Amino acid sequence: MTLSSISIPQSKPEASAVDTPALAVVDLWKSYGSNQALKGTSFVLNQGERLALLGPNGAGKTTLIRSMCGRVRPDRGQVFLLGKSIRDPDVLLQMGVIPQDLAIYADLTAKQNLECFGQLHGLRSRKLRERVAWALKWIGLEDRAHELTKGFSGGMKRRVNIACGVLHRPRILLLDEPTVGVDPQSRQRIFDMLDELNEEGTSIVLTTHHLDEAETRSDRIVIVDHGKVVAEGTIDHLIESTIGTQRQVTIQASGLLVAAPPGLEWDSEKGRFVCWVDNVADELPGILERIQKVGGVVLDLEVHQPNLHDVFLHLTGKELRE
Amino acid sequence: MIWTVMQTSWRRLKNNRSELFLTFIVPIVFFSIFAVIFGSRDSASSTPKIKIAISDTSGAALSERAVKLLEEQKSLRISENGRSNGAIKEGASGASTVSRSAAEDLVRRGMVSAAIVFEKSELADSANGLPKIEIMTDSFDQVASQVLAAIVQKAVMTANGELLKEKSDKFVQANAPTPANASMVKSSLPMNLVRTADFDANAGSSGASSPSLSQPPKIDVVDVIGGKKTNPVVAMYAAGIAVMFLLFSATTASGSLLEERENSTLDRLLCSRLTMDQLLLGKWAYLTVIGSIQMTLMFTWGAIVFGIDLLNHLDGFVALTLVTAGAAASFALMLAALCTSRMQLGWVSTIVILSMSALGGSMVPRYLMSETIQKAGLLTFNAWALDGYNKLFWRELPLADLKLELAVLLGCGFLFIVAARLFAVRWERS
Incomplete structure (x- = not known):
């Protein structure tokens, strides 16, 4: 399979103007002994797009991410960055990698860390100073620039970790769980920073265990399981193509119900009646009426809108953290 | 509560294989290594021999006989060095001796631990044919000079006894008409009081002067290297300690490579x-x-406080320090690339460095070790570095004489860094 043979999905109207995907993963296979980590994984990231990469533990995400940044040599398949193979030595410089671990030097100051990784990405003299100054401002640590990072809070270390990967203005940013172990305020701050980069044109691939992050902070979602892409698309597309858009209505009722009201099913696990509706406003009054007709009294009612969690559970049979 | 603390500590130890290994196995490994290095005295071939050179220009029968006896000594090894350049001459007894200057040169270069010099004496003893005996020592080997003095004394006394016996036999044979008479005369002579001059007058010997010894011979012991030094031991140990700590600090610092791998910084760096x-x-x-700065600081301190002559050997010191620090850096990186975690590097490097230091002479001088272990010591680069520094500061040899050590250390450095690179291939792409 080649780059030209894979279809390029569109998530943003403006993305259609750009033909070459920012990142294309084409038919990747990788095994470690008898363990087949990747089994023909393929997907693309459009330019300027934010893509969330989801999968349960052991699904092959880490191998996939390491393949994307050239740290794992796949048995088969290729990865293209802006149309060029990542085997091209210069092309990787278009990518910024933010590992899940804090890949910074704890015994250097924030500024020294930024200078180190800036220099390793080819920044020198005035350009380096400008980018370091920008990064310190961007992560809100100007006043603590000369402090050793080992004294920083988890959120501050995460921000320095991210800044070290974007100093050289990469066109594609790969983030492996950038918010793991940080408080909600820091998470918000980190996503604001990423949104800022995205607005400037940086394409982002994000892996996360927070489904709400994936739902709200990405344009498109790729779900990986058993080394393969099991679904991909926008959140609406995923819901529609998997569990459908119908709302689930759960009703707790009391009274002498001799039989289940028409159109409702009894969920013995929940101890409640369940049904699915396309339009809550139109269909709910009829449902309540049917319950009353058979002598039931509605005690509680819950309407559940299908979400990414349902999709994920439907596709993988597992919770995200399993 | 105390029991719970104990139980928990034991369970933690039991679940940590590395710590378990360090606690119970490493001490036994160390004991075994040191027992092999310092305890292998079980066979004659492994017993350390004193390597010496002999210079006999006296022409005396006594010295010739003594040299022969010395050659038969199992505890001595007469140096073959100089044979190729003609410095060694075959004596009348077949013994290999060298000139005085060649013997001194061999001592100065560390090719031998000491040299025994027999010369014609200008003092009163010469009238009796007794040569002047001198032992040129290198106080780097502090044991050899003392042992050698006793051995030489014994050899000279034995040679004297043998010569006296021969002369007395001749004397008796010359003055007694019948064998029975001769035997009676011979047995009545108090050997230790006989003046050799009496024998000389009647024996008609072959022209060799005859010795006269009623007391142990006078042996001059001259320290040809350390004699002028104010603090000879410091120069010897400075190198040993410096090289050992150079290895420890280099290995600790090289652990950053493993730390970078463990926290994914290596991935980021290689991207x-x-x-x-x-x-x-x-x-x-x-x-x-x-490493070079560390060595320089140590030797500068040694120069200021303990009188090591650094300034007069600056060229050799710079060259030797650079190649030694380079080899230590390569070795440390090789160990780091070989290990999978910092903890593993910690215990592997401790075992390897202490063993290398013991074998290479950083802890105890190599001349105290058995022959086999001394040879095995040359497989460690510590031994070559130490030999280099000893040549420089102890023997005061010029830079040109360090060629072998410099070449070996450069070679080691190159091999170690190539090995480190090969081991690191697994981190590049998996």
Whole structure:
């Protein structure tokens, strides 16, 4: 399979103007002994797009991410960055990698860390100073620039970790769980920073265990399981193509119900009646009426809108953290 | 509560294989290594021999006989050095001797631990044919000179006894008409009081002067290297300690490579413009510079406080320090690239460095070790570094005489860094 043979999905109207995907993963296979980590994984990231990469533990995400940044040599398949193979030595410089671990030097100051990784990405003299100054401002640590990072809070270390990967203005940013172990305020701050980069044109691939992050902070979602892409698309597309858009209505009722009201099913696990509706406003009054007709009294009612969690559970049979 | 603390501590130890290994196995490993290095005295071949040179220009029968006896000594090894350049001459007894200057040169270069010199004496003893006996020692080997003095004394006394016996036999045969008479005369002579001059007058010997010894011979012991030094031991141990700590600090610093791998910094570094070659060379250069500074500081301190003559050997010191620090850096990186975690590097490096230091002479001088272990010591680069520094500061040899040590250390450094690079291939792409 080649780059030209894979279809390029569109998530943003403006993305259609750009033909070459920012990142294309084409038919990747990788095994470690008898363990087949990747089994023909393929997907693309459009330019300027934010893509969330989801999968349960052991699904092959880490191998996939390491393949994307050239740290794992796949048995088969290729990865293209802006149309060029990542085997091209210069092309990787278009990518910024933010590992899940804090890949910074704890015994250097924030500024020294930024200078180190800036220099390793080819920044020198005035350009380096400008980018370091920008990064310190961007992560809100100007006043603590000369402090050793080992004294920083988890959120501050995460921000320095991210800044070290974007100093050289990469066109594609790969983030492996950038918010793991940080408080909600820091998470918000980190996503604001990423949104800022995205607005400037940086394409982002994000892996996360927070489904709400994936739902709200990405344009498109790729779900990986058993080394393969099991679904991909926008959140609406995923819901529609998997569990459908119908709302689930759960009703707790009391009274002498001799039989289940028409159109409702009894969920013995929940101890409640369940049904699915396309339009809550139109269909709910009829449902309540049917319950009353058979002598039931509605005690509680819950309407559940299908979400990414349902999709994920439907596709993988597992919770995200399993 | 106390029981719970004990139980928990034991369970933690039991679940940590590395710690378990360090606690119970490593001490036994160390004991075994040191027992092999310092305890192998079980066979004659492994017993350390004193390597000496002999110079006999006296022409005396006594010295000729003594040299022969010395050659028969199992505890001595007469140096073959100088044979190729003609410095060694075959004596009348077949013994190999060298000139006085050649013998002194061999001592100065550390090719032998000591040299025994027999010369014609200008003092009263010469009238009796007794040569002047001198032992040129190198106080680097503090044991050899003392042992050798006793051995030489014994050899000279034995040679004297043998010569007296021969002369007395001749005397008796010359003055007694019948064998029975001769035997009676011979047995009545108090050997230890006989003046050899009496024998000389009647024996008609072959022209060789005859010795006269009623007391142990006078032996002059001259320290040809350490004699002028104010604090000879310091120069000897400075190198040993410096090289051992150079290895420890280089290995500790090289652990940053494993730390970078453990916390994914290595992934980030290798996603930049940096290649694995550059990363290893950068770390090697850093460790070499730090090691050189460490050695320089140590020897500068030694020069200021203990009188090591650093200034007059600056060229040799710079060359030797650079190659030693470079080899230590390469070795440390090789160990780091070989290990999978910092903890593993910690215990592997402790075992390897202490063993190398013991074998290479950083802890105890190599001349105290058995022959086999001394040879095995040459497989460690500590031994070559120490030999180099000893040549420089102890023997005061010029830079040109350090060629072998410099070449070996350079070779070691190159091999170790190539090995480190090969081991690091697994980190580049899996």
